[in-house]
Amino acid sequence: MLYSPKWSKAKKHLLSFLCDSLCKRVDFHIINYRKAHDGLGRVVITVDHKEVFSMCTIKTESQLYLREWEHRKKEQQYDFENEEETECIWKKVYKTLEKDAIYA
Known part of the structure; x- marks a missing residue:
């Protein structure tokens, strides 16, 4: 079985790559849609609470x-x-x- 980290742990790991000045400005989100056909949703990267990147299945x-x-x-x-x-x-x-x- 493959190791699959929890999102909170993965998010902390991603944030650890950011410099101190960006740490409070950049955030990563996973949005799951329960009623979606595949149960998936999208991944969003925000800067200053504005969406700058979105990956949507x-x-x-x-x-x-x-x-x-x-x-x-x-x-x-x-x-x-x-x-x-x-x-x-x-x-x-x-x-x-x-x-x-x-x-x-």
């Missing part, structure tokens, strides 16, 4: 789905049984998500 998965269909429609590639083609499409879509700073 729901947003990413919906964008992945939409962009995959846009790509398939544009390229007329609807063969879902072809694993190589599907993997190639996903790699292209993931690159566009990274370029647009949509993370999960």
